Amino acid sequence: MTRLPYGSPTTPLPDEVDVAVVGGGIMGLATAYHLARTSYLRITVVEGAYLAAGASGRNGGGVRMQWSDPNNVRLMMESLRICRGLTQELGINLWFRRGGYLFLARTPAQADQLERNAAMHRELGADTRLLSPTAARAIVPELDVTGVVLASYNPHDAVVFPWPFLWGYAARATAMGVAIRTHTKVTRIEPETATYRLHLSDGTALRTDTVILAMGAYGHDLNRGLGIDLPNRPHRHEILSTAPLKPLFDPLVVDLSTGLYASQSLRGEVVAGVTLGAPDLDAPPEPIDTTSSLGFLERIGAALVRVFPRLGPVSVLRQWAGPYDFSPDGDPIVGPSPGHPKVIQMCGFTGHGFMMAPAVSRLVARFVAHGIGDPLLDRWSPGRFAGKPPARPREVMIIG
Ligand SMILES: Cc1cc2nc3c(=O)[nH]c(=O)nc-3n(C[C@H](O)[C@H](O)[C@H](O)COP(=O)(O)OP(=O)(O)OC[C@H]3O[C@@H](n4cnc5c(N)ncnc54)[C@H](O)[C@@H]3O)c2cc1C
Missing domain, CATH: 3.30.9.10 (D-Amino Acid Oxidase, subunit A, domain 2)
Known part of the structure; x- marks a missing residue:
């Protein structure tokens, strides 16, 4: 069957995968792309609406290395470096200016x-x-x-046109075998002995070893169903x-x-x-x-x-x-969830997830596929809020 380059509501889904990504925004698609590039894992992206439906299709496209926090400066220098070659890598004009x-x-x-x-x-x-x-x-x-x-x-520093960014990652991921299903919601995540069962709005279900919740601001209900309470x-x-x-x-x-x-x-x-x-x-x-x-x-x-x-x-x-x-302390919330190490969170990006995605998606894919950590992932751990009131933002510039 011919696969549409950007995913579709009729993309066939297997019964079982290694990694299920929930959310077809920039985080989910870029991470699926890097996972497919660097591993032989079976990967699916499930998106509840269309690919640019969330914040990723609605943002200002600003990409800057001017930050108040040195970690963010380093991350964004890397993201901008990646962006400069991304038109060639993804084969799509990103309108990178x-x-x-x-x-x-x-x-x-x-x-x-x-x-x-x-x-x-x-x-x-x-x-x-x-x-x-x-x-x-x-x-x-x-x-x-x-x-x-x-x-x-x-x-x-630069500005991009967000939609082709998503389409580029989606098309390359699809070409490498990632199944991208749109207009299908994950309605519940059921933990099994060593796997998770994702219940979908079309009445089917999908079993997976690892779940990546790349749902931006939309993740609370699914998280709560797993007993995970995040402060974003x-x-x-x-x-x-x-x-x-x-x-x-x-x-x-x-x-x-x-x-x-x-x-x-x-x-x-x-x-x-x-x-x-x-x-x-x-x-x-x-x-x-x-x-x-x-x-x-x-x-x-x-x-x-x-x-x-x-x-x-x-x-x-x-x-x-x-x-x-x-995010209460201004840092994203990324990594294994408390009590569910195979449920990986990617959220809390406030007003700057789009610019961070090229670099962050690589870090997360490396961690999920090969178990390689990174100091940034330690700092951004979802577990950091447990038992203490979250600090207020360190960054003074929370903007697009
Ligand atoms: C107006 C505006 C301007 C911005 N400007 C900038 C900027 O200039 N630079 C910058 O870097 N960032 C900017 N941002 C922030 C940036 O857009 C986000 O941080 C980033 O897009 C988050 O990407 P994401 O993939 O995590 O989430 P999203 O793009 O929100 O994707 C989450 C996806 O999950 C899907 N979903 C939800 N529930 C389910 C479900 N149950 N099952 C399956 N799928 C589901 C949604 O439909 C959605 O497509 C801006 C944001 C806004 C709103």
Whole structure:
């Protein structure tokens, strides 16, 4: 039977596999691809809707190495290195555009943070430069730098178009024998003696040795069914794109005071988002909300025009939302689950799972296929929350 390159609702599934990946977002697909590349394991991906249905099909595509935490800087240097060769590796145009990221600081505390970050980045070999407001304008002449005290710029940061990223991983995984079934939910995971039985919404079941839960913000119900209680919480994050404009700016611009981020796509649309609030991390998870709000439009309109006054009269073409998957200490939640070492979690990526996926999926595939660990996986262990209140985020920049 011919297999569709990106998976389909009719992909035949075997009764038994070695690894079942739940969730066909960037994490699940990239991990399935690396597992297939580096092992002879029998692998299936089960996606409840279509491949870009979750946060992976709704994000801003920002990929940066400018972080406050050295582990994240190293990880993202590796992710960006992988991204540079990924169009060739996956055989699909990712619209990978290296225009850099430009952070704008308006307060002494923000400027201080950028200075400390840039010094640490340089020690790690990342080419982050501190710029005066005037120098920032030399890179983005459209900027209004009134009130800006310092900027930081890394020309190697980038933006991608998320969908081909997913399709590329899916197509290559399929070509290597991974069965990708879409529009089929995993409704329950039943532990057996040494395996797990995944009950599917089409009434069938699938037995597997290892389960990878790559469900982003959607994983609570399946986890609870296994007695696993994780502290990540979904939070609606809204974003928009404008009518196409002539090329106005290259870097993705971040205003640290408002949380605004804005980039211009290769087709000319300005794609911009802003973080509004945070979930109550002490409350039970709320249902996922992907509605759009007028409040967001008002807030982002003001934030965008403050930075780019010329965008005042521009029409908004599309506004949408997706789930951020907040982790209480700002670190992702990745690795074997407490009490279920063969249930591997990949969640809690807040607003930056897309950019981390190229590197993280390799680490997880290596661990699952060959048992090779990594200090990052130790640090991100789902078991780290057991018995203690989670620390608050170390990263100051939780943005796209
Ligand atoms: C608006 C927005 C902007 C963002 N901007 C950026 C950015 O610029 N850069 C960046 O790096 N990150 C960004 N992010 C974050 C990033 O998109 C996510 O961290 C990342 O996509 C998470 O990928 P995932 O595969 O873990 O989850 P998802 O993409 O959410 O995939 C989970 C999948 O699981 C499926 N699923 C759910 N329940 C079931 C079930 N029972 N059975 C089977 N399948 C199921 C869902 O349908 C979904 O497809 C943004 C997020 C949003 C919402």
